[in-house]
Structures are given as structure tokens and as C-alpha cells.
Amino acid sequence: MTILARTPAVFGLVMATSVTFAAPASATECIAPSNPGGGWDFTCRTIGRILSELDLVDGNVQVTNMPGGVGAVTYAMVVNERPADADLIVATSTVGITQIAQGRYPAPVDAVRYLAMLGADVGVIAVDDESPIQSLEQLTEQMASDPGALVTAGSSGAGGWDHLRLLMVAREGGLEDLSALRWVQFDGGTDAVTQMMGGQIDVVSTDMGEIAGFVESGDIRILAALSDEPIPAFPDIPTAKSQGVDVTGYNWRGLYTGGDVSDEDYDKWVANLETLYNSEEWQTAAKESGLIPIWRGGAEFSEFVKSEAQVMEDISRDIGVIQ
Structure with missing residues (x-):
């Protein structure tokens, strides 16, 4: 053919x-x-x-x-x-x-x-270590009830993979109008996290490989790993699946x-x-x-x-x- x-x-x-x-x-x-x-x-x-x-x-x-x-x-x-x-x-x-x-x-x-x-690489959903959002459940509830109040970011443009896997989580959590979630593109996960630590961004979706150093330093908190099993280097980080959100983001x-x-x-x-x-x-x-x-x-x-x-x-x- x-x-x-x-x-x-x-x-x-x-x-x-x-x-x-x-x-x-x-x-x-x-x-x-x-x-x-x-x-x-x-x-x-x-x-x-x-x-x-x-x-x-x-x-x-x-x-x-x-x-x-x-x-x-x-x-x-x-x-x-x-x-x-x-x-x-x-x-x-x-x-x-x-x-x-x-x-x-x-x-x-x-x-x-x-x-x-x-x-x-495994996708992760991250917030600043001082964020009031303490769990994936709390995040999905907020995305579903008031998505416009959050600024989310990653290293792809709208419709790119970082964006799509966050939207997959949001949809599983009950968000119906996916276009209502605000998205900002950065050149890399590191840049997005830096802006999050400065208070300009609320949530980052990216690969763990890009931001592992921030996790090790304790500057950010990972709400979920988008994998079937916990990440071997960070076994204490819960997967989205283990929290009732059936999404993987490899x-x-x-x-x-x-x-x-x-x-x-x-x-x-x-x-x-x-x-x-x-x-x-x-x-x-x-x-x-x-x-x-x-x-x-x-x-x-x-x-x-x-x-x-x-x-x-x-x-x-x-x-x-x-x-």
C-alpha cells in the first residue's frame, strides 16, 4: 500500500x-x-x-x-x-x-x-515545597472546580507532551473544559521549576530527569509520578495510579x-x-x-x-x- x-x-x-x-x-x-x-x-x-x-x-x-x-x-x-x-x-x-x-x-x-x-523518562507533577497544594487529590479537585486560578507550565507548547499529560490527569480528576487550564511554555523543566519557586507558576508538568536535583534538594514537592510503578531512585513518591488517577506519562x-x-x-x-x-x-x-x-x-x-x-x-x- x-x-x-x-x-x-x-x-x-x-x-x-x-x-x-x-x-x-x-x-x-x-x-x-x-x-x-x-x-x-x-x-x-x-x-x-x-x-x-x-x-x-x-x-x-x-x-x-x-x-x-x-x-x-x-x-x-x-x-x-x-x-x-x-x-x-x-x-x-x-x-x-x-x-x-x-x-x-x-x-x-x-x-x-x-x-x-x-x-x-517518567513524567511527574510538581509544586513548590511551600505550595498549599499538598496532594494530587487536592490538585485535581482545584483543577476541576477553578482551573483558571492555577498557572501550569512545562517545557512543551500547548498541545505538547508536558501539557497533554497534565490534561490527562486533570480530565481523570473531573475537569471537563480542558481549555480552561492555563498553560505557560518554558525552554525546559528546569526553567519552569525556577519560575515556580519564584511564585509565578503553581504547577509544573515535566520529566523527572529534568528536575531530579530540585527534588533531592527539597525545593519542590512531587505530587505524583506518572508511571506504573514508583521511580526506583525516588521510591517514596506515589504514582498517580496509586492515588486513584489512572494515568501514565512516559x-x-x-x-x-x-x-x-x-x-x-x-x-x-x-x-x-x-x-x-x-x-x-x-x-x-x-x-x-x-x-x-x-x-x-x-x-x-x-x-x-x-x-x-x-x-x-x-x-x-x-x-x-x-x-
Whole structure:
């Protein structure tokens, strides 16, 4: 099946980029849909290296950087040109799925096959240590009853992942008009927390990895970790789930492959990635990079991605990011 990019500009980038970067089908390749550096590049280079070290692939894994459209250029190339290439894997994350959910990719979420999540930063909801808000329950009650009285912030714009996961919490807590919650964007979680400590912001939604130092110093209070289980380095911080708010907010790292890859090849990739995940090499590399190793693979991961994309789409529509 061929799916064309939605705009000529994106399609032109796809065609030009694919001619430049496409690797021979016989070589194992991991595409990072970004320039060198950052999460997608780390995913490909680290996983590629360990796949080779553990002899899970023949030879070395070729890493290709293919920036454009926050992953949209790569997505279109895979869907249109290499949908059945079983030697191709592509780095993705929560950021990419958010883009798909908001219609910014040239094909729907089910145009590819999702292999595995191997690690994640965990989202947290934080307040200043002197805030009168003492619990997640108190926060959700206030967001539901008087959302305009709170100023919330994070490192993404309106409709970005930091914003969406706070809105997920707010919706679970009873807020119906999600657009009523005030949101301010900063360049990073650290900047948002600094402003919160100065009294300009009431609540921050961000990754624990960005603000762990403030937690260790006692300058802020984490109301909830948006994870299935407590964060290993901060086991006393309660999860949202443990407080009756069924929300997870991982900024996860994972991989997909072409939508026409056979079940046999797909299952082999999932099995090899699970072997990699359980290896000392991956566990060490993930933790050293600030990730919490988390495994979701195969059908479970695919359903997780599709469910997450639907939630993001619904919330994005509710707040007017998409129509």
C-alpha cells in the first residue's frame, strides 16, 4: 500500500531525503529521524551497538540520521518506499506519537508496526515545597472546580507532551473544559521549576530527569509520578495510579518497522529486542543516560501506542489544537 505525504513540501523532502539516505535492503539499518544527538539518535546508536555486541544481527547496524518534520519525513519514506523491509528499524518516542495524533505525519498511526519500548523518562507533577497544594487529590479537585486560578507550565507548547499529560490527569480528576487550564511554555523543566519557586507558576508538568536535583534538594514537592510503578531512585513518591488517577506519562523510547513486514520477521525482532532489553549492556546504558528501563513489546506495545495516540488526539481536539 502506498500512502502519499499530505503536503507537496513534505513529500518533496521525503523523496529527496530517501534517495540520499536509503540503505541497501540487505543491511540492518536503524534510522534516527533527527540530527546526531538527542533521544532518537541515542536510541539507534545504543541499540544498534548492543544488537551487534550480542550477535543478534549479522555484522554492524548502520545508523542513518534523517531529520525532518519531527519524524514525519522518515515515516513517509518507510510507509511509501520500504514498508516490507525486515532489516529496517526506526527510533520513535512519545514525541513522535503526539505528532501523529495531531495529524502532523503523512499517514495514520497504524501505517507501521511497533516493535518495543525499552526505556523512558517518567513524567511527574510538581509544586513548590511551600505550595498549599499538598496532594494530587487536592490538585485535581482545584483543577476541576477553578482551573483558571492555577498557572501550569512545562517545557512543551500547548498541545505538547508536558501539557497533554497534565490534561490527562486533570480530565481523570473531573475537569471537563480542558481549555480552561492555563498553560505557560518554558525552554525546559528546569526553567519552569525556577519560575515556580519564584511564585509565578503553581504547577509544573515535566520529566523527572529534568528536575531530579530540585527534588533531592527539597525545593519542590512531587505530587505524583506518572508511571506504573514508583521511580526506583525516588521510591517514596506515589504514582498517580496509586492515588486513584489512572494515568501514565512516559516519555518513552522505542522502535517501529514497516507496516508490511511479515509476522515471522516482526516476531523475531520483538524477541531479539527483548533479549537486548534484559542484557546487562542495555540496562547499564539506559540508566547511565537517565532512562528507566521499561519493557513493552509486540502486540502489547502496539496496543499501548494506539491507545496513547487516541488519548492524545481526543485531548488535542478538546483544547483546539486540532479540529
